[in-house]
Amino acid sequence: MFDFDVIIKNLPYLLSGVKFTLALACLVIILGTFLGMILGLSKLSKNILIRYPANLIVEITRDTPIIMQMFFIFFGLPALGIRLATFPSAAIAMSLFAAGNTAEIVRGAIDSLPTGQFDAAKSLGMNYLQMMIYVIIPQALRRMIPPAMGLFTTLIKDTSLAAIIGAFELTRAGQEIIERTFHSLEIYLVVAAIYFIICYPLSYYTRKVEKQRVTGF
Amino acid sequence: MIEARDIYKSFGKVQALNGVTTTIQKAEVVVIIGPSGSGKSTFLRCLNHLEKIDRGSIIIDGIPLTDSKTDIHKVREEIGMVFQQFNLFPHLSVLRNITLAQIKVRKRSSEQAERIARDLLRKVGIPEKADNYPFQLSGGQQQRVAIARALAMQPRIMLFDEPTSALDPEMIGEVLEVMKNLAKEGMTMVVVSHEMGFAKEVADRVIFMDEGKIVEEGTPDRLFDHAREERTRTFLSRVLK
């Protein structure tokens, strides 16, 4: 009953989808991390004009399903005259989601540092910028790595959602093959396997890094 | 040198400081004792503006701390602080811990900063640990590095917030030794501590605080042996066993 032939014949097409999956993931990770760091530091700002909007953006992007954000950007924004294609819509929605979560990771990492570090830096006469650059951020970066890697894995998996609005990547490639061949089980299992092959090493490595954190700071 | 007048400070509903007034002279060594919650650490942290006071004034060498025109970072360059938890920067080597603020805040060259750092490490007795990282050092060694780090800024005043309270007994002595030498050299020091022996030996004045107020102050001999206030005597009898 299980048709291996269908898998072998369509594997190249699936792999062509993987290219887009990885491209989308990388784009989102880079954009999201960059935006997220800015948002994260803004959340800690003493200036209300910076802090409140940052908090708002982070809450909206973190507390709503990514798919909703994709739908809003792809289907809803044309009402404002902004018409984006499927790939850019997915990229922007996911980048916002990534940014919101990265901001939370940044805030969490900085909050987890002992207040004594802030005290010591201040008592030595450092101003805010010096304190952040030389004392706080170097230590916070170390603590951001495990949750950030978890986020990256999640983002790779979430690229599958782009298929729902029609963007071409691995999942969409699978759907197209199934439309032609009707072998849902075989194809989806292979698609799942490909995602697994991409994500598992990342999870494994994340766990190792987490364990390593016991030594040092 | 330090003039504190009518300091009031509260944390939410808790009134930590209830009108504290005292003056600390140049080269004076003042030890503050008292039960936990008496406000002694809070008072100390107000002196370098780690805590903002609600009411009152603090004037350091003629510069009012609470004046908005005062550059608090410049004032902090002249005040060194040593913490109960050491607060060394774990991601930097011992040497870098001591040179970082020198270079970035005092704007010294890295050669000069390193020279001063190594001199101070020698002074506190651990010159060989310059390239180690804090986690490789014992508590006593870490605290001595913390003292060197504060001294490297060449401050006019040194504040110590229970510097030995987090140390194992065998290591308290080495840190107190460094502090005693510092006092003998004429540094202006304000020390919050439970080490009565240290106070007896080195303090010019001992201040007893309770419930956010200065209850009594005087020379160590007078205070320890002839305390005037009931509360002082009760506290001392419990601590000096």
Place this chain on the structure above:
Amino acid sequence: MAYQFDFSIIIKYLPLFLKGVFLTVEISFLAILIGLPVGILAALARTSGFRILNLMGAVYVEVFRNTPLLIQIFIIFFGLPGIGIKLSPYISGLTALVLYVGAYNTEVIRAGLEAVPRGQIEAAESLGLTGVQTFLHIILPQTFRISLPALGNNWVALVKNSSLVSVIGMVELTWVTFDLNALTFRSFELFGAATIFYLILIFILINIQAFVEKRYLYKT
């Protein structure tokens, strides 16, 4: 031709939206409820001494955490009929969510189990409690207390992920929104409103979580 905004349709279809919210909450709640014993069982398998059980648990967890939920839903709804198992959208969606949250729960519960101090088990044994009694009355409650924050996070994520079951035709908030969109084409207003509904829902859940944590967790 400029787009004419019409926010009144949100008021007009509010009952439908609220029904969608209710269904989202219902399916999330069911998935959480069923996902908990699944997580406990898998966690026990992973901490048991038996290598086979450990491996099976590990495979379950790794497969469901390293593949997209969407694909899992597709396999259950579209793929299983290929070997003769035809499940309704509701059951498919629920099963997928249960297995997904169960996998994440497993790791959290496992960490909680391992965090219960050995001394607790020794004390219970010395009092004469049997293994099962020890587990039910001593270990499990403490595991729960330790894992609660992380479990809470899983559950909030589940509510967000529940939106995916709409793609197989299961009725909940996202599906309702899509349906209304096909009817009225007022995408901006509809998806905007749906986003806000999710936002409020999640926001309430996060605050409930914080409240419960504050009141019922002793400070370690």
